[in-house]
Amino acid sequence: xxxxxxxxxxxxxxxxxxxxxxxxxxxxxxxxxxxxxxxxxxxxxxxxxxxxxxxxxxxxxxxxxxxxxxxxxxxxxxxxxxxxxxxxxxxxxxxxxxxxxxxxxxxxxxxxxxxxxxxxxxxxxxxxxxxxxxxxxxxxxxxxxxxxxxxxxxxxxxxxxxxxxxxxxxxxxxxxxxxxxxxxxxxxxxxxxxxxxxxxxxxxxxxxxxxxxxxxxxxxxxxxxxxxxxxxxxxxxxxxxxxxxxxxxxxxxxxxxxxxxxxxxxxxxxxxxxxxxxxxxxxxxxxxxxxxxxxxxxxxxxxxxxxxxxxxxxxxxxxxxxxxxx
Amino acid sequence: xxxxxxxxxxxxxxxxxxxxxxxxxxxxxxxxxxxxxxxxxxxxxxxxxxxxxxxxxxxxxxxxxxxxxxxxxxxxxxxxxxxxxxxxxxxxxxxxxxxxxxxxxxxxxxxxxxxxxxxxxxxxxxxxxxxxxxxxxxxxxxxxxxxxxxxxxxxxxxxxxxxxxxxxxxxxxxxxxxxxxxxxxxxxxxxxxxxxxxxxxxxxxxxxxxxxxxxxxxxxxxxxxxxxxxxxxxxxxxxxxxxxxxxxxxxxxxxxxxxxxxxxx
Numbered sequence: 341x342x343x344x345x346x347x348x349x350x351x352x353x354x355x356x357x358x359x360x361x362x363x364x365x366x367x368x369x370x371x372x373x374x375x376x377x378x379x380x381x382x383x384x385x386x387x388x389x390x391x392x393x394x395x396x397x398x399x400x401x402x403x404x405x406x407x408x409x410x411x412x413x414x415x416x417x418x419x420x421x422x423x424x425x426x427x428x429x430x431x432x433x434x435x436x437x438x439x440x441x442x443x444x445x446x447x448x449x450x451x452x453x454x455x456x457x458x459x460x461x462x463x464x465x466x467x468x469x470x471x472x473x474x475x476x477x478x479x480x481x482x483x484x485x486x487x488x489x490x491x492x493x494x495x496x497x498x499x500x501x502x503x504x505x506x507x508x509x510x511x512x513x514x515x516x517x518x519x520x521x522x523x524x525x526x527x528x529x530x531x532x533x534x535x536x537x538x539x540x541x542x543x544x545x546x547x548x549x550x551x552x553x554x555x556x557x558x559x560x561x562x563x564x565x566x567x568x569x570x571x572x573x574x575x576x577x578x579x580x581x582x583x584x585x586x587x588x589x590x591x592x593x594x595x596x597x598x599x600x601x602x603x604x605x606x607x608x609x610x611x612x613x614x615x616x617x618x619x620x621x622x623x624x625x626x627x628x629x630x631x632x633x634x635x636x637x638x639x640x641x642x643x644x645x646x647x648x649x650x651x652x653x654x655x656x657x658x659x660x661x662x663x664x665x666x
Numbered sequence: 667x668x669x670x671x672x673x674x675x676x677x678x679x680x681x682x683x684x685x686x687x688x689x690x691x692x693x694x695x696x697x698x699x700x701x702x703x704x705x706x707x708x709x710x711x712x713x714x715x716x717x718x719x720x721x722x723x724x725x726x727x728x729x730x731x732x733x734x735x736x737x738x739x740x741x742x743x744x745x746x747x748x749x750x751x752x753x754x755x756x757x758x759x760x761x762x763x764x765x766x767x768x769x770x771x772x773x774x775x776x777x778x779x780x781x782x783x784x785x786x787x788x789x790x791x792x793x794x795x796x797x798x799x800x801x802x803x804x805x806x807x808x809x810x811x812x813x814x815x816x817x818x819x820x821x822x823x824x825x826x827x828x829x830x831x832x833x834x835x836x837x838x839x840x841x842x843x844x845x846x847x848x849x850x851x852x853x854x855x856x857x858x859x860x861x862x863x864x865x866x867x868x869x870x871x872x873x874x875x876x877x878x879x880x881x882x883x884x885x886x887x888x889x890x891x892x893x894x895x896x897x898x899x900x901x902x903x904x905x906x907x908x909x910x911x912x913x914x915x916x917x918x919x920x921x922x923x924x925x926x927x928x929x930x931x
Contacts, residue, residue: 360718
């Protein structure tokens with residue numbers, strides 16, 4: 341016997357429709373989700389293969405991105421160990437993104453202390469020919485954690501140096517002690533001078549020497565003032581009105597006149613000599629004239645000698661007292 | 667005293683055997699329900715009505731409320747994760763964390779727990795009472811297979827409910843995750859797709875599907891088997907309900923734990 345309540349009448353309107361609607365909604369969501377997952381994982385994209393060879397594939401995971409300028413242009417598809425012991429990282433690059441990879445591109449793997457490993461591509465010249473399908477390239481790795489042992493080693497060396505420098509008997513502390521002694525001395529009466537010269541007594545000597553130098557400089561100043569005055573006087577004597585120079589100028593004018601006279605006398609003598617030569621025979625008759633002429637020449641010469649002596653007396657600086665006659 | 671010591675191992679072994687047999691019945695019933703759910707012969711006209719009713723009661727009625735609730739919870743969680751990640755300078759991991767925590771773990775578990783609380787306990791009580799009152803025997807005598815007519819529709823209803831609630835609120839959570847991380851700008855779509863593709867590799871996607879299926883089955887199968895094992899005494903009905911619900915929670919936690927272990931260990 342079938343109980344009536346075991347088959348409840350359909351009290352809810354369109355219950356089957358609603359159930360189907362809900363099922364359809366759920367299936368559509370699941371289908372959409374699966375399609376989106378496939379799209380997101382690049383199932384619908386046509387790709388080309390790129391093989392990167394690295395010494396160490398630590399940190400590289402399947403599904404990881406290959407980035408170019410921060411944008412994902414490829415995805416790690418497989419990682420395998422090659423016959424030569426190197427890691428081969430097989431990357432699928434969608435064809436629409438493959439244009440960023442050129443034959444000159446460089447691929448690097450960076451491992452940070454925190455966070456994931458990154459595989460990056462750098463294309464310097466985008467005019468180069470594009471990377472062919474199935475290309476095998478070297479993966480350069482820059483590893484932050486590999487730097488640490490080296491860093492620690494150099495830091496240790498540095499610390500040892502510091503330790504040596506800061507030890508009680510080190511040169512640095514001795515130098516500092518010396519500096520301290522010097523500065524102690526500098527605090528005294530004579531300041532830095534005492535510090536430099538090694539004591540107050542020496543500094544006092546220097547101060548005394550300076551004082552005396554000052555006095556000396558003062559007297560030197562006076563002396564130079566006196567010298568100034570003397571030079572001024574000498575100037576007046578030599579170059580001033582009726583000074584040495586003035587007199588000399590006058591004497592030279594006289595000398596010029598005297599020399600003119602002498603020239604005239606010599607010309608006359610020359611004429612006379614010519615006449616004497618021409619005449620020849622009447623020498624004796626001309627002797628009286630000659631004697632007079634001679635007396636005249638002698639007088640002129642004496643005048644010159646006297647003048648030269650006079651000049652020599654008035655011209656103190658002349659060395660060559662010889663006077664050359666023309 | 668001596669007799670007790672001698673008897674204890676025997677009792678323990680007996681209890682263990684009973685426990686094993688009970689779990690075996692759960693598995694057997696689950697497998698049977700699964701096979702029947704996927705065989706077209708199950709869905710004759712009467713059964714379709716019953717199944718539609720079950721789906722309506724367990725899924726349709728609660729879908730708006732549950733979606734609203736999980737959207738609110740999701741928004742709060744997404745906000746917390748995004749702000750915390752930003753304050754640690756790890757914004758690039760915020761989306762991945764939100765999707766992993768919310769869509770992969772919390773939403774399916776919440777959906778399963780919600781259906782278990784609302785429908786699992788109801789099914790447990792109902793089937794226990796029907797079992798105690800001998801309705802199934804009556805049906806068998808009338809030539810109707812109670813498994814096919816009453817129990818499998820409930821299993822299907824619960825499984826569909828878990829699946830529908832999880833997928834709708836998962837989609838809402840993804841939408842809120844996008845808005846939470848990128849705002850209303852459409853330019854985050856590429857990044858979102860990339861992160862999404864990273865998270866949902868084959869293993870994770872299959873794991874999620876399997877987990878949802880197991881959740882959906884467990885929510886109906888375990889209470890129903892517990893009900894069918896109950897002694898036919900009305901005063902013992904609460905014990906059967908209690909045992910079914912405890913077992914259900916245990917199984918849900920185990921499934922979740924196992925999925926986490928497989929994924930992250």
